[in-house]
Amino acid sequence: MHLLLSLLATLVLTTNGAVSSPITHNTSQSSNGTTINLGYATYEGSTNGLGINEFLGMRYAAPPLVNLRFRAPRDPLNETSIVKADAHGSICMSVIQTFVPSNPSSEDCLFIDVYTPSTVSPESKLPVVLWIQGGAYTSKLPFLPNSQSQSVNDNNNNMIVVTFNFRVGPYGFLASEAIRHDGDLNVGLLDQQKAMQWVQKHISSFGGNPAHVVLMGTSSGGGDVLHHLAAYAGNPPHPFVGAIASSSYNTHILPVQDLEFQYQDLLHATNCTDLSCLRALPTSAFQAANTARPYPSPNSNPNSSPEIPIFTYAPCIDGTFFPQHPISLFQNGAFAHVPLLLGNTANEGTIFGLEANSSAQVRSLLRTNYPELTNGSLSRIEQLYPYDAASQNVHHTPYFASASAAYGEGFFTCPSLDIARLVSGSASSAPVWDYRYNVRDPANVAAGLGVPHTWEIDAVWGPGFAVNAYGSNSYAGADASIVPVVQGYWQSFVRGLNPNAWRAVGSPEWRRFGGDDWLVIQTNGTRMERRDESEMARCRFWDGITDGLNQ
Template sequence: LPVWVYIQGGGYAQNSDNNYNGTNVVRESQSNIVLVNFNYRVGALGFLAAEQVRQDGDLNVGLLDQRKLLEWVQKHIKQFGGDPRHVVLHGTSAGGGSITHHLTAYGGRNDDLFVGAASQSSFWPPLTTVSERQWQFSRFVNDTGCSDSPEPMNCLRSASLTTIATANIVHAYPGAFSQDPLPHWTWLPVIDGSFVQGSLYRQFERGQFVKVPMLITNTNDEGTAFASDAANPADFSMFLKNNYPALTKSDIDALIGAYPLRSPLPTKQAWFPSVAAAYGDATFTCPGNHLALSFSRFYSPWNIWRYRFNMQDPPQVAAGLGVPHAFDTDAIFGPGYAGNYAASFVGINADIVPVTMKYYISFVRSLDPNRYKDAGTMRPPSWVLMRILSQ
């Protein structure tokens, strides 16, 4: 049977939900798939980075955990009725970002671990070098009481999980404007020269990735769940600087110019829509667009599918969030099978659940979301392939 391997998100800082339940999608597939879900190390346990870690350990171990799971699937999934030659990856948010790291792993080396991938709201935060994360290691060592140890790595290994968890917090980046608002994510993958060999943008631009059929998705309002409630351009600037410390003043001015004041949203300050749009584009939507363009260029435009989920939920809209990040997850797994869910998925939006779910089931089964789509689904229009030439 085709195998659906799901990588959950959580910003690489936490596992977003340990209650993902594949029962519904397996049932709706008429038992024509096997679904695998798992946990991986996150936060300091998964993404602590420094030269000391490189010399006396491993970098990006959260991603290496995932890779080990994919190797385990190749060896053992037959015991569960799965076909190791037909493994399709699916990830949400940081899970979607993880998908892109597996596509580009070891410079795009194909280890035959999967034959297709679905990247849902792919999360691409700043990807830094190891040296650029040294400050975080120093603070973590201090917060765990290991700063005076002559062997800080040994000290960390002997620390209790309670101590580790207490120190597993977000600090402001060096050079940030202030402590408020703190950056959303700081425990992140780094360029290690091996598994992660460089910028995701650059690797995809150069064709350094595994070429397989792709389903690439986003929601309509990716940034609303994360943006600061900015009242003015100064708040906008502070949010950008605190989350992207490498931005210069001219960079920030250009971004504010590109995202001027927008129509207001309920319960939100005047500049919130602009901040949300900028953050959503930079972190989630533009990565999806870049993936689609790169796969079309280096692989095949006929084996790439893209959707934007825009099913509005009245309470989310009333809160000024629109259709927020990863809101389609409940439509993929079914209400109640991916943790808490919006009531509209069993009410006014109930019809979208079988449509979305069966797109994913079809993609896992056949590497085409339309082959086994829901019987009531209208086939989307075909887009004419065009080559744009610049003078």
């Protein structure tokens, strides 16, 4: 699981009403940074060594405590004096799991950060990228220092970066009819919507253009980007004009009744009998019961302890944010038709520690995480992902490669392909650009990881902001030349909703997705390529069981 901890470190980096019209507030310079009056509070930021103004730890919502636990975020409270905005706010509480380190965190965690060139004014109207962190709906880790500032600097001060915290685990995604009756479902997603609304109201004060906001996320954050495309069946207003979903995690989205067990388990663990008791618990008592629990499964062995899935919380079909299952909304064209850039690494599943010594253990691992898998589907998976003699590695068990390939394609790569086809093939033909990331860090390859989940994000933000469990980062060495190529494509999309306008000199044109083609991003070998037919066949299998998996 140390590999999963490494992965999680790389991932850090509402109401149902309409988005408010953009408003402008006065700005003034202070002796040690920029002071900005947002109406409800006046924040004093600072300027770092890169010439970037940082406004850290600003509140975008009220503390979600006590009676606001399990409720949509409320407007931030008024502050009566100038508030220093020179340090990140507390991160949100994570589910207690062995691979999640103990980090300073708080239930009072709804903070937002803005990184902007020091030369901007409210009239600058720079494009804005709103970054949604990953963490698989269970975890939050500390912010990586200076990565967002470096990205603004690398882009010649032509954009603004916004990052924020949102609730995860039971704080953000506990589902029950009791919560529907006296609270709100999917409050982690509603937090994200609240942050988008905050950007619409206030980003002009920082020199940003509220009419040009691009959502960007990785892993579950990439999945959330796709969720916001389908939110409220795609009905406007849309507080964004484009979307980037990297290595998106496409987990099962279940009806509330199928997740009721998590609520009942939490009541039992806290000796509570109802929702009001859960709300009254001190954070310390609630967090002590915030542990990972197995999914109920009719196929479990009653004579053995049930296995714990890798990730245990996810959004639910609530009838409002998701009036139907997200994939159904995409199939029906009920989504925001905006330009979309998405893609995956070559080996999405290797980072998750899926060690197996036999095909039977592979079946067990997959069913632990997705109890919906039938015996027939598992048998077909065994045929599609047999023992792989060519991929054996001394660091891993014999069926590690098979389990990792099945998990990576089934829950990352193939669902992303499905979304790309649905968006590009919709009536509006929203432009889509798809990629396969194949930058092979020598330490990753030697460790049997290939090109692991989210490996592209270190190049997006700039070298030094991802963690390699084996102590290497080739972006500072052999793969240094790929960094400006990646940043050129991503920054072009943020600025112009097309990855080609400001792409790096000498990099190929990234053609729009046409059904089975993508840009292979590779050091000294970036090119357009058609997908391998064998992979396409495997994706057709996963596409065929999407409904059964509730993806």
